[in-house]
Amino acid sequence: MADLAYHRVYSELTAQIKHGQYSDYRLPDERTLSEQFGVSRSTIKRALGILVNRGIIFQKQGSGTFVNPLYFKSRPLFNYTGDNIGITDSLVKDGQKQSIKVLHFHVQKAKDEVAESLFLQPNEFVYRIERLRLVDDQPFMIEIGYLPIRLVPELNESVIQSSLYNYLQEEQHLMVTKSFLNISAEPSTEEDQKLLQLKPTEPVGLMEGIFFTDSGTPIEFSRMRIHYRYMQYNSFVSLS
Amino acid sequence: MADLAYHRVYSELTAQIKHGQYSDYRLPDERTLSEQFGVSRSTIKRALGILVNRGIIFQKQGSGTFVNPLYFKSRPLFNYTGDNIGITDSLVKDGQKQSIKVLHFHVQKAKDEVAESLFLQPNEFVYRIERLRLVDDQPFMIEIGYLPIRLVPELNESVIQSSLYNYLQEEQHLMVTKSFLNISAEPSTEEDQKLLQLKPTEPVGLMEGIFFTDSGTPIEFSRMRIHYRYMQYNSFVSLS
DNA sequence: AAGTGGTCTAGACCACTAC
DNA sequence: TAGTGGTCTAGACCACTTA
Numbered sequence: 001m002a003d004l005a006y007h008r009v010y011s012e013l014t015a016q017i018k019h020g021q022y023s024d025y026r027l028p029d030e031r032t033l034s035e036q037f038g039v040s041r042s043t044i045k046r047a048l049g050i051l052v053n054r055g056i057i058f059q060k061q062g063s064g065t066f067v068n069p070l071y072f073k074s075r076p077l078f079n080y081t082g083d084n085i086g087i088t089d090s091l092v093k094d095g096q097k098q099s100i101k102v103l104h105f106h107v108q109k110a111k112d113e114v115a116e117s118l119f120l121q122p123n124e125f126v127y128r129i130e131r132l133r134l135v136d137d138q139p140f141m142i143e144i145g146y147l148p149i150r151l152v153p154e155l156n157e158s159v160i161q162s163s164l165y166n167y168l169q170e171e172q173h174l175m176v177t178k179s180f181l182n183i184s185a186e187p188s189t190e191e192d193q194k195l196l197q198l199k200p201t202e203p204v205g206l207m208e209g210i211f212f213t214d215s216g217t218p219i220e221f222s223r224m225r226i227h228y229r230y231m232q233y234n235s236f237v238s239l240s
Numbered sequence: 241m242a243d244l245a246y247h248r249v250y251s252e253l254t255a256q257i258k259h260g261q262y263s264d265y266r267l268p269d270e271r272t273l274s275e276q277f278g279v280s281r282s283t284i285k286r287a288l289g290i291l292v293n294r295g296i297i298f299q300k301q302g303s304g305t306f307v308n309p310l311y312f313k314s315r316p317l318f319n320y321t322g323d324n325i326g327i328t329d330s331l332v333k334d335g336q337k338q339s340i341k342v343l344h345f346h347v348q349k350a351k352d353e354v355a356e357s358l359f360l361q362p363n364e365f366v367y368r369i370e371r372l373r374l375v376d377d378q379p380f381m382i383e384i385g386y387l388p389i390r391l392v393p394e395l396n397e398s399v400i401q402s403s404l405y406n407y408l409q410e411e412q413h414l415m416v417t418k419s420f421l422n423i424s425a426e427p428s429t430e431e432d433q434k435l436l437q438l439k440p441t442e443p444v445g446l447m448e449g450i451f452f453t454d455s456g457t458p459i460e461f462s463r464m465r466i467h468y469r470y471m472q473y474n475s476f477v478s479l480s
Numbered sequence: 481a482a483g484t485g486g487t488c489t490a491g492a493c494c495a496c497t498a499c
Numbered sequence: 500t501a502g503t504g505g506t507c508t509a510g511a512c513c514a515c516t517t518a
């Protein structure tokens with residue numbers, strides 16, 4: 001992934017923006033970038049397109065390409081900057097300590113919704129992984145994940161005490177790079193209140209969705225119940 | 241917009257998928273589509289890319305292009321299928337009656353956050369539009385929007401009783417096609433409870449963000465407080 | 481008029497999947 | 500081995516903004 005031309009351009013531009021290289025909020029024009037990076041304008045457009053899709057820059061026809069000044073002001077829960085799309089890589093932590101407490105771990109036959117979401121054969125088995133995630137010892141998320149055992153035959157309890165997706169990448173050469181999420185909210189249950197240290201009037205955010213590997217295989221169905229103060233999601237949408 | 245080649249391909253494919261044309265979940269390969277539509281493969285890829293970004297289809301290298309069976313099962317609050325990205329065009333309603341009640345409407349000097357979000361000059365003026373939105377007489381959203389008067393000089397109270405973005409499109413030839421949203425949740429205030437008919441333990445979803453015209457000009461900063469049962473947001477993310 | 485992003489093409493070659 | 504999606508190029512021409 002990292003050796004692709006468009007990805008190299010994307011990474012370098014992102015780093016430059018983060019380091020404040022474009023303090024006037026203006027990037028060089030596409031033809032200049034094409035020369036600077038030694039790639040075609042199409043490849044530059046592709047790299048810029050990723051930045052646009054994440055809301056980091058925006059482009060105005062006839063005018064130029066500009067950094068979105070709002071992007072770095074918001075404090076979302078997730079910020080996809082690593083290789084993987086999972087929590088560990090995405091969590092905005094700024095030096096805070098991330099930790100995981102395993103609540104339950106076992107194998108079961110996939111129920112309907114899970115089987116459907118993961119495109120499983122009938123009667124296929126999945127791991128059910130229930131974990132509590134904390135930042136600086138403050139619990140902020142209850143996470144229930146389902147993974148087909150067929151895809152990850154050798155999972156065990158010690159693996160899931162830390163980042164599952166890092167394990168998949170390093171030990172199984174699986175990168176998890178796509179997700180389809182549904183986001184909502186509801187009043188907290190008594191269990192939410194206990195685990196996430198919430199008052200009865202305080203709600204949880206819900207994120208539920210499917211995660212895919214780089215090659216398009218659905219690998220996890222996940223339900224997350226999130227302390228409302230940690231629930232921040234950024235979304236850039238463009239109808240074109 | 242509708243006369244662009246990639247957009248035509250996108251529209252026709254979307255319609256075909258909705259009408260169940262690909263009941264085996266498999267689309268023709270890109271080279272075949274290229275011939276069928278009489279456009280280059282690059283243009284086909286662009287159209288397919290939009291469908292991928294919205295989570296409607298997914299592609300597997302070496303294997304093919306497939307319809308996402310989950311897409312049509314979820315019931316999000318928004319579903320961007322119209323020309324504009326606004327509520328009116330996007331709200332999934334299925335024959336339900338949509339209505340708007342104007343709570344407040346006036347002109348004021350833009351405060352810091354608004355001015356920053358809309359890239360305004362110092363001391364520029366904005367409309368402040370506070371509306372309650374209902375579906376089938378059930379209130380589901382309090383919406384506070386700010387628009388620069390410079391961009392829409394002739395707004396008045398009768399216009400905002402119905403869709404603002406439809407007015408902008410028809411009377412001002414402005415299409416609103418991009419948005420940068422931040423999504424979160426919090427306990428409801430007393431005013432929320434009164435306007436949205438919520439119990440004290442029931443929360444609101446928050447959506448806050450900037451809306452851009454097709455040419456990239458920020459045209460509205462909006463804060464939405466949403467009845468939690470109506471708060472459903474779909475997001476497809478791909479790290480590439 | 482000059483500069484910038486947007487659209488589109490035709491084709492080469494690579495990487496992965498299925499048979 | 501054939502078929503499919505992924506990457507990348509070099510260039511033409513259009514649309515919009517700014518001066």
